[in-house]
Amino acid sequence: MSHELSLSIVGAGGDGAVAAGDILSLAVARDGLSVIKTEAYGPQIRGGESSCTVRISTLPIRAQADAVDALVVFSWADFARFRAEIELAADTVIFHDEKDAPPEEMKAYRLVPIAFAAQRASKNIFALGILAATFGLPAEQIRKSVRARFAKKTEAVIEANVTAFELGMTLGLDDAKKLDYVPSEPKLLMSGNEASALGAVEAGCRFFAGYPITPSSEILHYLGEWLPRIGGTCLQTEDELAAIGAVVGASFAGKKSLTATSGPGLSLMSEMIGLSAMAEVPSVIVNVQRGGPSTGIPTKSEQSDLWHSLYGSHGDTPRAVLACTDVEDSFHTTVDGFNIAEEFQLPVIVLSEQSIAQRRETVEAKNLTHGVVERRIATEFESYRRYEVTDDGVSPMSIPGQKGGEYQTNGLEHDERGRPSSMYTTHETMNAKRWRKLDAIAKTYGHLFTRLGPDRPDLGILCWGSSLGVVREAVDRLTARGIRVAAFAPRILMPLPAEAMQRFIDESKELLVLELSFAAQFYKYLRSELDLPKNRTRVFARSGGKNLTVSEVIEQVMRVPEEVLV
Amino acid sequence: MSHELSLSIVGAGGDGAVAAGDILSLAVARDGLSVIKTEAYGPQIRGGESSCTVRISTLPIRAQADAVDALVVFSWADFARFRAEIELAADTVIFHDEKDAPPEEMKAYRLVPIAFAAQRASKNIFALGILAATFGLPAEQIRKSVRARFAKKTEAVIEANVTAFELGMTLGLDDAKKLDYVPSEPKLLMSGNEASALGAVEAGCRFFAGYPITPSSEILHYLGEWLPRIGGTCLQTEDELAAIGAVVGASFAGKKSLTATSGPGLSLMSEMIGLSAMAEVPSVIVNVQRGGPSTGIPTKSEQSDLWHSLYGSHGDTPRAVLACTDVEDSFHTTVDGFNIAEEFQLPVIVLSEQSIAQRRETVEAKNLTHGVVERRIATEFESYRRYEVTDDGVSPMSIPGQKGGEYQTNGLEHDERGRPSSMYTTHETMNAKRWRKLDAIAKTYGHLFTRLGPDRPDLGILCWGSSLGVVREAVDRLTARGIRVAAFAPRILMPLPAEAMQRFIDESKELLVLELSFAAQFYKYLRSELDLPKNRTRVFARSGGKNLTVSEVIEQVMRVPEEVLV
């Protein structure tokens, strides 16, 4: 009996590896289990090899497993492409096509030859049957998912698949550990992009403009479908310059507005981010990170757009930067992004990562609510000054249509009425006004971080974004081994939750900064903002392109001198 | 008798204030004196008020004077606009139109009413006569300059002006300190933009593509005139995206290539900077900083494009960043920029500032030479790999036209042959290769800094760019007062000359970081790269929009606790 299970299915384009993973994930989520499902593809645009990995657990999970318990290989040739990405354990069971001779190195594993080819188009569902029987997966829920999946197909297709499933069920292994759980409240299964789109709707976003780009396009697709149903508008623009331009325009006109993009698009938005900051027009950008620089690796994850998010755009441009740590958090962070943009009238970049945005993960419906903050709208028009200098830097904003609120804004430096000025004194005053907003945000949103583990740890891990899910599991495992390790992940990166973070740094005996950026962008940023003692800090910064794993984190932790980890 | 003189002329559009300054500057430069000439304008596009400030010295100068010795005011109304920008000393002599009643606050100064209006179009040259006689300026050189200036006008115009000058000469004051000097080798008078353009030509640049933007457009103008004369090509593109694109293309094809821009344009170039880094195609961008964010203050100086230059563009994008400190240095730094780009096959951003780029300053012709480095061109085509992994990260580059050197490059992550790869191992290897170039640059160009003042100073000033000229003078004056103050200005900012800089930090009792960026971009950057002890460091970071002055620096230095400045 076991409380969790991880498996991968690998095949060619028509093999339906990913479809099988989807069906399985939905089925177990309906039984209240936690699931994370990821996919990977070869270079071929379509019809090439693909792999799908599903981790199922009775406990909450926010990361893939280190190694899979079972592997379905429809063809060894296709598997070769993913060999480096799929970790096998000594006892991994591998179901493979009986006619396909296994490569030498695979013979070390438990190989179970199966007549997959004979099942043709249904071989993926057939494999699900084998897996269900072998690991005690909920057969009835899977059947339901199979029927739902093929609902639009002919009855014959549905029956063929159900039959294949039943046949597979007869071929299960007896000796594997079965999943041990009691069904509970069904969970939702969604991707980070879906959660961000839902968060936008929740926040009151009613305008979206965007240009397709992997791995963020799904946000455009979902909002293109949803917004028109709820009185909102979705515009696909000619490029990212226009997308962020339309967002600034719609927001100037009073609508909560969003764009979504990935690195190359974010780079193109640099100039308009400056206008949003200067004209103090709220704007929200969800940026889903992928491998960089340049076009890089569009389908893989990385944490290397941090610098550009923090510092991109010429001039002294204030903005807020948030980071999603998992799928459910993408919902909340997106709402927070809107709240901050609207309340403080500045650009907000919500950083996500391919690994969050495109994986599907279970979420509890009841958690998907979040308080919403509204813009400070002008109501007093007697000698109205749009850019009135205030304590927190925020000035009430009038919206076109409001009589008496007429003003002309611009990206030139301007006085309180918005009129262009090249005077140093105005410039200094207005820079100070705009930057004071960051202090105000730091005060209001200084709680946006996650801290795990014991007080005064022997080792404090500093990480961000998707790494938190992996680190969380590593901390749990290490704690179980009696190691005093803790972790801190800011969910707001600009302005940093500096006080809490400095306290964490100060109370940790040793520190480990952990990130998926070759240039160590997070580490460098922390150094510039906090006192990060060089002699107690180690950095593990590597390129993205492959997910961070729990064992990788543990390995890094264990490199800390033994006398520290008492 | 005095060794230097500073004066301002203020007028309306037709008054010729700036022309008078030009004539005077050229005249004294020809006598071997040092000159700095700056201009300022009101908001009106043309025909509005303007002011011109000229500092003349027998010693080298790289900054404007704190206060002017003399001021010519054709109209008090026009002067009002510049009041905040022109510092007066207790003994400043003010020549003003006798018919124009001086404002109350000006009565504290020595006012000399002059019948300017009667001189009409020649009143500026008439004023030069008065100034020449009053301060002992070289009359013969000025006459020559007047004639040259009006060379294309009618003889009558020339004579009217020369007559006005002679008349002015009869009205000089007797009691002012005369400039005391012996004429020496003539100096050249040029702007920072001109020096950068000359540097590009010197470096071997034969392709320029650009889009006009203040305050960098002059580089486009000069190279548009010069390049076609020396076998080069100049293209004005439809926007900055195309400008940097054409530069990358021409450089891929083997030509040393340049673009020039200012903040908004630099923001737009972000994505292509990433491609230049990824495809390892050399590119050079001269970015002349102006007030930001957004359109900001196009005609004023600031140091706030530093962050974007260092960190702009998504992904882990290596690039080098250099900074010009004065006009002559703009020549050298531009050549260095080309040398680094070509040798290391990456994007180089050469930062200039409006205050350097558009001021005119004396330069010695003999100093305008600089060693030139050439690209490592492939010669071995047996199993040629364009992106061969090497120790310093640089791989020999083949140029279209070279037989056997054919390769296909791209912005996707790629292997040694340039072929797209989404494998983690390739990505990590290639990131490492690309970033090793920065280590190599740091080694070769670690000398690109200026250090002034005594060893083990009581106070060490850290500054960059145009501030160096001001700080240099402040250090000289403070040293004369017996204060042990030193300064360090990196001329290469990415990678920093870290070793020398850390040594400076360590040997300084206290530190003062000084910059024209409200957000303290330089200070934050130094913190992230060096050990800058918080308890010994003070930061003076203010908005641009007005030049840093020597007295401002001295004031900041004097704020350091007295027990430090022993």
Place this chain on the structure above:
Amino acid sequence: MSVNFKSDLKPVWCPGCGDFGVLNSLYRAFGELGFETHETVVVSGIGCSSRLPGYVEAYGFNSLHGRALPIATGIKLARPELKVVVVGGDGDGIAIGGNHFLHSARRNADLTYIMMDNEIYGLTKGQAAPTTPQGDKTKSTTYGNPEAGVDPCALAISFGATWVGRGFSGDIKGTAELMKSALQHQGFAFLNIISPCVTWRGDDQHKELRAKVRQIPAEHDRTNMPAALLFTNEAGILSTGVLYDVERPTLAGELAAIASRAEARGVPAREDLLRAFM
């Protein structure tokens, strides 16, 4: 005039600049059409001409070089009841902003786009624009402009604009009338106004251009594209008036249609949206 649209900010334009005429025509057109200051938004990019919104008492957005159209599109889609007018220079709209011009016209976005065409980059002190005639010497073309100048009206028609006109800033009343038709058009209306830059194109520009101006004959069929194109790229002549005026589904109309098709699927509560994830 019912409402006074003149703001209390003094234009920074050079004395004699054609843009003054455009501004006066715009005051007049807004007034005569009975626009309200708070329901009018004037959006521009960057350039001498793009300073115009500051001089109009209305909501205004002097935005980024080349980006006025996307911003205006966002404003209009957010609040279709507003009158959204885009103004700017030829460089702003055809050089750096050319792509947005193309796509705003293609979409038939519900905007009035007024280009102040001076055949030069005014604000940056006289470089060649895409409208500058081939061969002309400018700050950036010492040896003559190597590129062919374009006629903005020809481009607008081929981009898909559904109303295209040309005016001359020296004719304040005539230009105001053109503005009024453009402002009343459904869809993307493009009005090119020849607006001389006396500083960088010479003091004689006004006179020279005025001599070229011809009224488009009343019998011209404005719905005929080839006929309209005959009034573009004319040698030595600047035909003023309405070149082109057709009907085509507008962006607002199409999006409204989409909204009703979408709402027909039912206006979802949060629970409905979540059901998709089960």
Place this chain on the structure above:
Amino acid sequence: MSVNFKSDLKPVWCPGCGDFGVLNSLYRAFGELGFETHETVVVSGIGCSSRLPGYVEAYGFNSLHGRALPIATGIKLARPELKVVVVGGDGDGIAIGGNHFLHSARRNADLTYIMMDNEIYGLTKGQAAPTTPQGDKTKSTTYGNPEAGVDPCALAISFGATWVGRGFSGDIKGTAELMKSALQHQGFAFLNIISPCVTWRGDDQHKELRAKVRQIPAEHDRTNMPAALLFTNEAGILSTGVLYDVERPTLAGELAAIASRAEARGVPAREDLLRAFM
């Protein structure tokens, strides 16, 4: 074929993708024109189609989405002796890259621009492109495309391209012939190749498009712009062949003229340049 332009990299395209045909036509055209691999440069943006340079044994640059034309312009101006060919998708060239298309054509840059037109964004998995017909449902237009699709050939002509043709990827020989004329043209040649995306536009695309293809009649006057425009935006028909072919000063020609005017001022030594500062 004298030289083999096939590289040893296997295309990532979906089985049945129209781009295979374009690639084969290009191999053939290069070979038949006697091009040399080291003197040929193929430049592209980003998209399925933009992967093409990797499959050609020549110098190649798979650059950024929308930026192939400026890069190619830089290459060509740096080394006019090279054959510089630009390839890419309809999204790449008309959406994000539309402005460069306009200005490269206007300048009559000496480039051959081959667009692989599949009426969709292929690589990003099926969103509407500017070429997607109005009303079509795609990943990004759940309720139908609200925008009018454009005909790239019509745009090219109005942008100022001096050679414009249309081909069909299913006709390898015919397309190769069109490529050969385009490659031999002086100035900016634009060849739109209808290249079906079987994955996002359906398996029937090949058949449906093939049924629409018509050869442009031999008597068509290629120098007549209005006549050429008649073969654009046709309902239910895709006319293939050369639509437009005219002579106009090219960018290279103009820049060469500038160079001689400039050199007439004297080729300056450093001292000459410095004299300007005295």
